[in-house]
Amino acid sequence: MENCSFSLDTAFHALADSTRRAVISRLMKGPAPVKELAEPFDMGLPAFLKHLRVLEESGLIATEKSGRVRTCRIRPKHLSEAETWLSEQRALWQAGADRLATYVENQMTEDEDE
Amino acid sequence: MENCSFSLDTAFHALADSTRRAVISRLMKGPAPVKELAEPFDMGLPAFLKHLRVLEESGLIATEKSGRVRTCRIRPKHLSEAETWLSEQRALWQAGADRLATYVENQMTEDEDE
DNA sequence: CTTATTGTTTGCCAAGTGGTGAACTGAATG
DNA sequence: CATTCAGTTCACCACTTGGCAAACAATAAG
Known part of the structure; x- marks a missing residue:
């Protein structure tokens, strides 16, 4: 909804979910594709992608697609x-x-x- | 809903709102009654009390009522x-x-x- | 007792969140 | 070309959030 690249509202909202915090923790160890990130969670891909979108819109992670694989990485700043x-x-x-x-x-x- | 006194979910959720963060900032300077806390915001008391309840259930603040005044203070831990x-x-x-x-x-x- | 002050509760509502299953796109692979 | 694999989109659903107005305590002040 907002074009702003970063706000505390969206950042804290993104952190207010254990699934999303677990993704952050995982990405701290290095980039990973969506499927690998989604594997530990008992949840369909569409639901997981919504979490990824929340994280990306909050500016906490960045994603990039090459071929058919989307790779996610952290934005520690x-x-x-x-x-x-x-x-x-x-x-x-x-x-x-x-x-x-x-x-x-x-x-x-x-x-x-x- | 939850009896748990503290969780990262509820703490980050409580922080994911500018009204609630402003209340935290205000309370950092010292305790205050509800009316004084609510004054800066363009919002009715019922709506503001919901924010206070979120903050209290997250464990970030504590409140205590004496007489007809409810006093709020921070829980920095x-x-x-x-x-x-x-x-x-x-x-x-x-x-x-x-x-x-x-x-x-x-x-x-x-x-x-x- | 009467009235103002300070919360509190109760319905109500629009919008957002978090999940599902099914259908679809587009890149590898055989 | 046919198939699988990774991701995406869509329509839908139950539940929560964040606000309102209005009625309702309960204490303090006159």
């Missing part, structure tokens, strides 16, 4: 942009935690499950 | 778990990049937009 957002937020929190550490010290460490 | 997954993946890729750097060197730096 876009993955690190998502990581950057998270680490920036954590840095923001740590600044606040440092600033307020005196009287809300317990609240910072209080995140056990209730 | 769960945010950093998502960050950890991303940095682990990047580390995996860097290991592979190092290993194969000799003959696929150009592919690693090839991720400009096509």
Whole structure:
């Protein structure tokens, strides 16, 4: 829908699915064709291709077809942009935690499950 | 729906929305009541409460009601778990990049937009 | 008690997601 | 040419998401 090549919305959405995260993990070890990527999953090719499309539109992977084989590879730069957002937020929190550490010290460490 | 207190699925899903990311950013500066959180957004309370519920079920925030005011705060531990997954993946890729750097060197730096 | 404030719940709806099976295209292979 | 193999497209389906309006608590303030 969007022509934008990268957005946090689409990147995090792409990561919010265990199938797609598993594909990312696999591609971290090197490029692979669609069929090899799809094999571990109990799912038809059409459904799997939808996941690949989500990943490609998010900018997290790139694909290229040569002959009848489409080869997929990772685009680590876009993955690190998502990581950057998270680490920036954590840095923001740590600044606040440092600033307020005196009287809300317990609240910072209080995140056990209730 | 799920009793599980934390999963990458729900955490990344919660982050895949600009409204919810803005709430996270705001809460990084300190706790806040629902009304104050909702004010910047052009959206009714019911819709905003759904976003808050997604955030709370993902474990990224916690809420507590005292009197008629519900106060929300961040749970940074769960945010950093998502960050950890991303940095682990990047580390995996860097290991592979190092290993194969000799003959696929150009592919690693090839991720400009096509 | 009355009223305003702050959530909360309940229906409802349009659009998106995640899967299926079946039909199809286009490149290798015999 | 005939067949298989890899991928693609299509029509369809159940379910979820993200928004609304309206009615409904429950607490605080006058």
